[in-house]
Amino acid sequence: MSYTSRIIYFPLAARGAGTHTSILDLSYADELLLFLRITAASGTSPTLDVRFEVADPDGIWYEHTAFPVQTGIGTHSRSILNFGGRTRVTVVVAGTTPSFTFAVTAVVKTK
Helix, strand or coil: CCCEEEEEEEEEEEEECEEEEEEEECCCEEEEEEEEEEEEEEEEEEEEEEEEEEECCCCCEEEEEECCCECCCEEEEEEEECCCCEEEEEEEEEEEEEEEEEEEEEEEEEC
16 A cells, blocks of 8 residues: 655745755655646746755765746646655756745655
């Protein structure tokens, strides 16, 4: 029997320019449904780049899945399989004085 739980990589909040990272150990999980929710965007030519990454046994990070680069509000999801144990979501906010209010959450199906 499997169990489904909700996890939060990034709670809904405004974030400015820079790289933001959240690491979680999901070695207990089989499947992941990743959600990106953007409720506000501002600045000149703002961009939001969101990548789901996995670590190999040596701790080197690799991109597994990415959302298309975002420039405004919206909602998006990705179904993810075969991701191993250590995972992270890396978010890069760029542009001239950019700000995005966003959340990255997931639903996890356990083994």
